[in-house]
Amino acid sequence: MIRVASVRSDSIGEELGIRPGTRLLQINGNDLRDTLDLAFYESDETVQLLAETADGDRILYEIEKDVDRSIGLVPEPDKVRRCTNACPFCFVKGNPKIEKLRAGLYIKDDDYRLSFMFGHYVTLTNLRDEDWARIFEQRLSPLYVSVHATDPDVRLAMLRNPRSAEIGEHLDRLATGGIRIHAQVVLCPELNDGEVLERTIRDLYARGDSVLSLSIVPVGLTDYNQDRGVRPLTEAECERTLDLVERARQRARRERDTSWAYAADELFLQAGREVPGAEYFDDLELVANGVGAVSDIRDRARTDLAALPRLAGTRIVMVTGTSMAPHLTEIGREVARATGATVETVRTENRLFGPLVTTAGLLGGEDHLRALRPYADFDIGLISRTAINDDELFLDDMSLAELRTALPGLEIWPSEHVTDVLRDMRPCRQ
Numbered sequence: 001m002i003r004v005a006s007v008r009s010d011s012i013g014e015e016l017g018i019r020p021g022t023r024l025l026q027i028n029g030n031d032l033r034d035t036l037d038l039a040f041y042e043s044d045e046t047v048q049l050l051a052e053t054a055d056g057d058r059i060l061y062e063i064e065k066d067v068d069r070s071i072g073l074v075p076e077p078d079k080v081r082r083c084t085n086a087c088p089f090c091f092v093k094g095n096p097k098i099e100k101l102r103a104g105l106y107i108k109d110d111d112y113r114l115s116f117m118f119g120h121y122v123t124l125t126n127l128r129d130e131d132w133a134r135i136f137e138q139r140l141s142p143l144y145v146s147v148h149a150t151d152p153d154v155r156l157a158m159l160r161n162p163r164s165a166e167i168g169e170h171l172d173r174l175a176t177g178g179i180r181i182h183a184q185v186v187l188c189p190e191l192n193d194g195e196v197l198e199r200t201i202r203d204l205y206a207r208g209d210s211v212l213s214l215s216i217v218p219v220g221l222t223d224y225n226q227d228r229g230v231r232p233l234t235e236a237e238c239e240r241t242l243d244l245v246e247r248a249r250q251r252a253r254r255e256r257d258t259s260w261a262y263a264a265d266e267l268f269l270q271a272g273r274e275v276p277g278a279e280y281f282d283d284l285e286l287v288a289n290g291v292g293a294v295s296d297i298r299d300r301a302r303t304d305l306a307a308l309p310r311l312a313g314t315r316i317v318m319v320t321g322t323s324m325a326p327h328l329t330e331i332g333r334e335v336a337r338a339t340g341a342t343v344e345t346v347r348t349e350n351r352l353f354g355p356l357v358t359t360a361g362l363l364g365g366e367d368h369l370r371a372l373r374p375y376a377d378f379d380i381g382l383i384s385r386t387a388i389n390d391d392e393l394f395l396d397d398m399s400l401a402e403l404r405t406a407l408p409g410l411e412i413w414p415s416e417h418v419t420d421v422l423r424d425m426r427p428c429r430q
């Protein structure tokens with residue numbers, strides 16, 4: 001059973017008069033367990049929806065619609081499947097020890113449903129028989145899998161869960177059932193790099209088109225999980241890894257119509273190498289995993305430059321983390337040239353998690369306040385959209401509204417790629 005949280009306007013659900021609080025029991029005789037079931041079973045031309053109102057009345061709705069048209073019912077959030085691993089590099093263990101983050105950030109999720117719906121990486125170690133059956137029945141493909149290492153002993157040492165050593169069997173089972181995956185390796189020095197990574201690449205590549213891509217992401221540590229036996233990669237280790245990944249890419253391009261293996265932006269940044277352009281990533285949507293994010297922002301900003309209004313006299317300040325700062329500074333210069341505005345980029349150290357954390361999306365509200373305060377007399381402040389959630393809360397639970405209140409003279413806007421916000425601006429001073 002799932003409960004309706006809201007009903008979209010102009011939807012079939014609204015036409016039928018379905019109200020928030022209604023319990024959705026079955027579609028076409030199938031019990032509804034969660035959001036994924038609703039999406040799966042409502043994809044039909046003829047839908048018999050059995051529901052129960054908040055007053056306990058049962059109603060059978062008979063719906064005729066286009067296959068891909070949703071009924072427009074938004075369910076209450078599902079209970080998330082928890083992770084049963086104990087990785088020493090776990091980002092949850094990297095949270096500040098005091099409860100000062102948004103509540104959800106203390107939850108270790110490992111949920112195959114979120115993997116299919118939103119591209120979250122999962123380890124497959126908590127799947128029950130009924131989960132496997134559902135993956136095949138509902139064809140939940142592709143899934144995003146944190147492989148880390150195909151050597152069972154190494155994977156066991158990393159995930160510290162006996163089931164993690166079954167990765168080969170798990171991947172076989174998915175491939176046999178026709179489920180494809182995007183694989184990920186979080187690279188930890190002296191654990192799964194070097195020869196272990198070579199074997200992982202070899203084993204995954206040998207699985208043919210059941211493994212659609214492999215992303216290699218350097219381990220991210222904070223002030224709070226550096227003492228758990230994992231250290232950051234050195235520059236030389238990043239260089240060696242990039243060379244190894246490049247060899248895999250060259251082979252894939254010779255033998256398949258894809259580069260297949262992708263190093264995360266952060267690996268290039270930590271190696272001190274130029275972050276590649278969009279062509280490196282073969283149009284794959286791996287940006288949420290830090291793979292191709294820099295080129296995505298750069299390309300989208302540049303595409304918009306010619307369409308920007310004249311903003312002469314307007315002073316713009318942009319907040320970013322230490323890794324993206326050089327790239328954003330370059331974008332800022334191009335925006336200044338195109339618009340006549342004054343554009344400053346503030347390279348901001350992360351005090352919420354510590355200086356090892358360098359991305360803009362992990363800066364807290366207090367970090368933003370500290371960065372923007374010296375620019376309180378500027379006109380426009382741009383922050384990364386990734387630093388806040390849908391409720392406009394930063395990771396440290398400060399709201400965007402609180403930040404705006406603290407800096408009343410500055411118009412603060414979350415932005416995806418700088419120019420998305422500036423396109424609609426008018427000059428503040430002439």
Ligand code: SF4
Binds near residue numbers: 083092
């Ligand atoms: S699988 Fe992810 S959430 Fe689970 S312990 Fe490892 S890093 Fe943490």
